[in-house]
Amino acid sequence: MRKVVLFSALLIAGLIASQLLLPPSSGHGAGVHTAVRLLTTLCLGFIMIHVGLEFEVDKSRLRELGWDYFVAATAAAFPWVFSTLYFVFALHDRAEWGSLKMWEQMLLAGRFAAPTSAGILFSMLAAAGLAGTWLFQKARVLAIFDDLDTVLLMVPLQMMLIGLRWELGLVVLVMAALLWVGWRFLHQIKWPTTWPFVLGYALALVALTEGLYVWTGWLPGVMAIHVEILLPAFVLGCVLVQPHGAHSHDKEEGKEIAPPDASEQRASTIVSSVFMVLVGLSMPPIAGSLGGMSWGTLALHVLVVTLLGNLGKMFPVFCYRKDATLRERLALAIGMWPRGEVGAGVLVVSLGYGIAGAPIAVATLCLALNLVLTGAFIAWVKVLLAAPKAA
Secondary structure (H helix, E strand, O other), rough: OHHHHHHHHHHHHHHHHHHOOOOOOOOOHHHHHHHHHHHHHHHHHHHHHHHHHHHOOOOOHHHHHHHHHHHHHHHHHHEEEEHHHHHHHHHHOOOOOOOHHHHHHHHHHHHOOOOOOOHHHHHHHOOOOOOOOOHHHHHHHHHHHOOOHHHHHHHHHHHHHHOOOHHHHHHHHHHHHHHHHHHOOOOEOOOOOHHHHHHHHHHHHHHHHHHHHHHHHHHOOOOOOOOOOOOHHHHHHHHHOOOOOOHHHHHOOHHHOOOOOOOHHHHHHHHHHHHHHHHHHHOOOOOHHHHOHHHHHHHHHHHHHHHHHHHHHHHHHHHOOOOOHHHHHHHHHHOOOOOOOOHHHHHHOOOOOOOOOOHHHHHHHHHHHHHHHHHHHHHHHHHHHHOOOOO
């Protein structure tokens, strides 16, 4: 719970600080915002490598995996659709409803509501003593598939914003190759996975992706190719061998494992904390983007979008009827509510495409509110599982 409170406070602190920074258009302001963007990308790469390290699947059960991916994809799609529609119809004038560009921007901005925070969810469920339950094992797969679905959809959304260019086709091929590598060599490469090495891998990926962007931008007649770090970092984590017991949630009933490494947990918490501050610092001035909206109205929009996003996560209640009771399925759906790093990463990507205005302000504050409420979500899950089981 302390970690969630810390992340929420740091996100809000960064958001407040962002309102005091120089505008990006000024000389010094441009340098500050570039530094913030690069550091944010570095932290996001570190986090996504760890998400990949968490990814464990049984390749002999492809049919079950396919169903899990479908459930995760729908649980990610509904919050996205609900939030996008709300951004369009509640935060834009009727005259703008026919604007294709506006719809494209809101589809990307609304994607922030889709991904469940795998890292926060795993640590909170484990801290609640639920690591040996069916819910934990199922949530572990669904949350990572949820994040993966969000990452994969980023390319078609980018195509909508930029247009059909051969450079984006090349990005699609790179993504397909990365997915094949991740599946073919899942947890087979025995490179070191302690935090200094993971940070080094993230730094190398930032240099590679940013270097490709700068180099292609110099080529005449070529659109600068920007491969977002989300997928390369995730795939790298997938192919690395994860030492058993390195995470607190690896503890299962009746199974002895090595205790979690305190230094690794501390490093991960520090990087995630810095990331939350940087995400807040990346936000544009809120007051100037509200378009005359009062703070009370803004709070109402934040509450409604938060409710819509969580409502969209309820699809798992209607699944796995042969595997779990209604209470367990309800607990699974509520367990998918927490948001975190990947959702924040989508907001950062949205800002990179020049998306601003009230929807971004609402999305940022929704993320902060959801983080604050994560402890309550997990407590509700625990109450559901502790209650007498119902069919």
